[in-house]
Amino acid sequence: TDWFKRTFSDPQIVFLTLVLVIGFAVILTMGDMLAPVLASAVIAYLLEGLVVVLEDRGIPRWLATTIVFLAFVLFLGLVLFGLMPLLSRQVTELxxxxxxxxxxxxxxxxxxxxxxxxxxxxxxxxxILNGIRREIGSYGQQVLSVSVSSVVGVLTILVYLVLMPMLVFFFLKDKDIIMGWFGGFMPGERGLADMVWREVDRQIANYVRGKFWEIIIVWA
Structure with missing residues (x-):
């Protein structure tokens, strides 16, 4: 049709469409395998805003990256060793x-x-009492089967806890190298894709800031 020819005659629109299609295809087909990499990339993207804030205050990027990463590890350790034992104690009491x-x-x-x-x-x-007893018995069997199968899940979580912080650190530290490597596969004329990315980045930043203040207000 005329609309199709008019729209996809622009190479920038074609490039943006290909980027979106390839990105969704990778996530749908290899999402489980790439889960730690994708999660680490998202965390690094969120932490990049803090790195930029420190850089704007004259702190070298390597030092800003180190400070933000150590703060992230400290927060992660607080959640794991502070909140998790509390949750475990509550479950044990229950x-x-x-x-x-x-x-x-x-x-x-x-x-x-x-x-x-x-x-x-x-x-x-x-x-009624016999029915409740049967339900409790079946629930206990389900809990036992889940607890046995969850050993693999626990090992996976432990691997993630080691692997993901390392990936986050290298994503932050080598951001320019990684972006340059990706840029080598992209055409020189990609103004539309850059404009869309800047708009998405701005909206995500606004969303994250809004959620941050929402959490602060709720906790207060």
Missing amino acids: VQQLPNMISVGQNALMALPERFPDVISPTQAEE
Whole structure:
């Protein structure tokens, strides 16, 4: 059609379309395999804003990168060794209190026929209780199977915890080298793609800043 010829006769539009198609294809086909790389790239992109702020204040990039990366590792360590033990302790207390909670619920359920004989009979209460016991038993089997299969997941998380910070650091440190390498595969005339990227970058920056202040306000 005329619209198709008019639109795709511009090489910059063709280039932008190819970049989007290839990017989505890579994510859809190799997203699981490249998950740590993609996640590290996103984190490095978010941290790059802090590096730029420090650079604008006269701090060399290598030092700004080191400061931001150490702050990121400190935050990650705070989450892992500060919040995770607290969450684990809460879960442990819940598991310990679970038998008592079940016993209280059982006694309350068996007392219903005495208090409301016209609403529920002892037989109905017993049937409900047996159903709850069956559900708890099946749930316990599911938890056991998940706990066994989650060993691989735990090992994967440990690998990510080592691999991703290293990737984040090198993405920040070698940003210019990486961008130059990617730029070597791109045509010289890519003004439209650059304009779209700048707009996306601006919108993402506004979104991140908005979420940051939202978190600060909610926590306050």
